[in-house]
Amino acid sequence: MVRIVDSDSGEEDSPLPMSEQEEWSDIVPIPQDDGKHPVCPIAYTDEYREMTDYFRAIMAAGEVSQRAFDLSGRVIDANAAHYTAWVYRKKLILELGLDISEELSWVSQISGRHIKNYQLWHHRGALLALLLDPKDVVHESQDQRLQIPAIRNELQFVGEVIDKDSKNFHAWSHRQFVVRSYGIWDQEMAYVETQINQDVRNNSAWNQRYFVLTTNQPADVFVLSDEVADKEIAYAVDKIKLAPNNESPWSYITGLMVRHAPSMLYERLLPSINALAADEEYALAVSSTPFYWSALVDIYEEQAKTLEAEQQAAVVA
Numbered sequence: 633m634v635r636i637v638d639s640d641s642g643e644e645d646s647p648l649p650m651s652e653q654e655e656w657s658d659i660v661p662i663p664q665d666d667g668k669h670p671v672c673p674i675a676y677t678d679e680y681r682e683m684t685d686y687f688r689a690i691m692a693a694g695e696v697s698q699r700a701f702d703l704s705g706r707v708i709d710a711n712a713a714h715y716t717a718w719v720y721r722k723k724l725i726l727e728l729g730l731d732i733s734e735e736l737s738w739v740s741q742i743s744g745r746h747i748k749n750y751q752l753w754h755h756r757g758a759l760l761a762l763l764l765d766p767k768d769v770v771h772e773s774q775d776q777r778l779q780i781p782a783i784r785n786e787l788q789f790v791g792e793v794i795d796k797d798s799k800n801f802h803a804w805s806h807r808q809f810v811v812r813s814y815g816i817w818d819q820e821m822a823y824v825e826t827q828i829n830q831d832v833r834n835n836s837a838w839n840q841r842y843f844v845l846t847t848n849q850p851a852d853v854f855v856l857s858d859e860v861a862d863k864e865i866a867y868a869v870d871k872i873k874l875a876p877n878n879e880s881p882w883s884y885i886t887g888l889m890v891r892h893a894p895s896m897l898y899e900r901l902l903p904s905i906n907a908l909a910a911d912e913e914y915a916l917a918v919s920s921t922p923f924y925w926s927a928l929v930d931i932y933e934e935q936a937k938t939l940e941a942e943q944q945a946a947v948v949a
Contacts, residue, residue, distance in 0.1 A: 649679075650686050655699060661685035662692060680710050691720055696727045705738070712746035718755050725759075732763040740789060747793060753802045757809050760786055766813045774818050786810050791823075798827065799836045808843055817848045832871050838880040842888060854892060861893040862900060869904050873914060882923035886930050894938065897931045 650656045687707050690700045704721040739756050746752050764782040793803040811820045821844050827837035868885035889897045909918040918924050
């Protein structure tokens with residue numbers, strides 16, 4: 633029976649070099665070819681060099697077996713950036729018919745040592761898609777989707793990673809993959825608001841708010857309704873009050889309005905931030921931050937572009 637071995641257990645390790653183990657006696661290792669005169673050879677440990685030489689031979693032979701699968705885990709845990717090892721491991725999972733949930737658990741176990749490794753997160757996303765096809769949940773409500781163990785467990789895992797490092801780009805990117813794949817937009821907006829309330833300077837959370845608000849739309853470019861635009865302006869201004877010199881809400885609301893509600897820049901956003909700058913309680917802090925002045929530049933620049941386009945249209949007409 634093929635199994636997934638916990639790399640922390642030591643079960644798959646032996647004190648003997650692989651060249652002295654009976655299990656590998658039928659394999660002729662393939663050394664890495666760095667050429668005759670490598671300019672800057674990597675100083676691999678003897679153990680890692682031997683391990684990858686045998687793994688290279690396994691891949692060259694196209695072997696699909698328990699030992700090949702176990703060896704892929706050892707190689708990955710020694711060097712999580714070994715993209716080819718991840719690709720071959722996925723091939724083995726599919727051809728050996730392994731339990732996807734167990735593989736996700738294994739990835740979780742080693743993730744503490746490789747939490748910012750791109751290949752690990754990519755593999756995790758591929759596993760989730762294999763475990764639960766997004767097409768299978770399209771007729772479920774968002775609340776019902778959140779009760780599905782695969783989705784609930786994945787959000788919990790990513791949430792725990794973000795709790796430890798709130799600006800882990802890979803974790804946020806994976807979270808976007810989960811949200812987009814399974815359409816759980818309402819829950820994610822609530823999650824984002826919690827993250828921003830915990831740390832108003834968390835630019836990753838602000839980016840996630842932009843993602844949630846703009847991605848769940850029928851077209852790449854769309855115009856926000858006046859109601860939504862007003863709500864977002866009020867939300868951003870409230871957060872600016874907490875920390876006027878925090879770039880995140882300034883960039884968020886200006887970028888959102890420029891792309892998705894350009895008419896609101898001059899009509900709603902400008903009066904809102906100018907009112908804040910005129911408020912005795914916030915005047916000094918707001919007028920002293922470069923982000924206020926940068927927002928004004930963006931607003932007036934967009935207004936100038938609009939006026940120029942209107943003038944050109946009038947000439948043509």
